[in-house]
Amino acid sequence: MSPNQAPSLAVQDPAGERAGRDAEPAVRLRALRKAFGPVTAVDGVDLDIAQGEFFSMLGPSGSGKTTVLRMIAGFELPTSGTVELAGRDVSTLAPFQRDVNTVFQDYALFPHMNVLANVEYGLRVKRVPRAQRRERALEALRTVRLEDFAGRKPSQLSGGQRQRVALARALVNRPRVLLLDEPLGALDLKLRQAMQVELKQIQREVGITFVFVTHDQDEALTMSDRIAVFNNGAIEQVGSPVEVYERPASAFVAGFVGTSNLLSGPAAEQVIGRRGIYSIRPEKIRIDADLAVPAQAGETSATGAVTSVVYAGATVRYEVSLDAGGQLSVVRPNEGPAADALRLDGSRVRLVWRDEHSFRVAAGS
Template identity: 75%
Template structure:
């Protein structure tokens, strides 16, 4: 990979009898915003720590810009890490916190100050130089931690769930800010998160981790629209899996198939049926969850199983949709929106799987 920033080959890590990372191969391009997504215990943070040099692999290699750094100390690697707790020095000002890494490297005062101020401008914190961390909001502290990492101009910036301590609204704002900053500085960002929305919102590509292995790598759209396994379909967003008797009755074939809730159209009993390129499944609405801009309908199918449909509330109120609980409906979707979850751990469109 000519423009490789990070390369992992056969990476493994065991803690006693527990294999936390069970053979990971990964290439991250220079200047890419790459997310490692997975539940707690899936191995993503351990992989990040091995890239940073905080953990030594049991087997395999870590390369940075084509150079094997597997046995190098953290300070010998061209990376910096931003942690969830930020780890700011409370007795130092914002400017002193940002300058700290340059002081350790014995960068002279004038260029050190200039680079620190430039880093603060990059994260939109001009005018905050003299404040202490205790005088800042959570989002501002997060930006200081980011500036402190950027000031060293690393080849790769490692971010270990840095938005986890923020409230929802601030977290959403910082997702947009982080992506904008990454585009501006052009540094490779390697971002660890268990939050699917964060990964889909910010990343150029995503690796989905499960039990120490990578289940799938792809763009956010590929991961979401074409999940490679039942785990990816269920973990990244909400997915409906149609299998067994329901697959035979509704689709006319064996296997397991995925269709996203927003692809389903809820049709009241007696309403317009499925078109020539659509499938439909009849059932009863067992639950209605009103969520402001959208409503989730939980439908128990006559053929067995349960599907969830997501419908935007364009012209309806909460009272309108709540009244549908217990009613008979059909769920309709286009065939191109269903994907076979293959036994070989890959997902293919229905048309490709069944020409």
């Protein structure tokens, strides 16, 4: 490999086999169910994950997302339903019989081995010749930008560097699907944000399907091609980050992915003019201290009183108790003097937003 050539860990396949298998989803789940005694952790999940996709499974603790990941990996067997990888039913196969690798939150690096030996370990178990496994391990370390750290022990690395070693150890086996079980959870905020960008870049370079489990909405929105939002063992919505955020399918999705206002009952009927539950994102709302300014065509408005003002540096959040009942949060950029933003506390205001930003949602589970 020349010094200027980008390393490649793309899965190697004969051309004919590759073409046929790429027509199938990388992962296909059908009627997938998992029960632990009387508790149903996963209840009838159907899902297709495309080849080369960065796919996130997002949800709160206990929503079933990690159990689904473990069934894809083979660490748990389904109570019923099927798991397919590239068109092959692997529902009853052991983990080592599946073309996947998993990166865990705790990384599980061997402390007595240096970085290079850790990355080589899986190839040693597979009895790959020494020269070949050394070449592939160094290639994997170049992919995660750690080739200069090959001789260090895990204890000599930062949290982000250990995370990248675990990623290299998984990539070196050239799996068709890489499963990531909340791998950024142990990192501090700044490092986690940096690793989000780096993980997405690495995924694009290697071209492997990434299935990422997280409870962090920002991680899912930042990195994913598509997101499945889990709740109570089922999927409430699958879509791109824009679709899930801008067009939530249920009240649960609206509240879990980002911050959302929900108007319902008499308040919705009076303000929006229709029955149902409506989601309005706080950043879509304009706040005006001049109550005489009417809404324009295509806009919805409501009056109320500011009950609190939260100064958060780059943004200011207002809580407004509506005259029609209910409460709306408003977020706007901190564009002027802080005193001007804080002065609205206790004021009567008018809230205005575009009609299309009132999005009707299902009640959800």
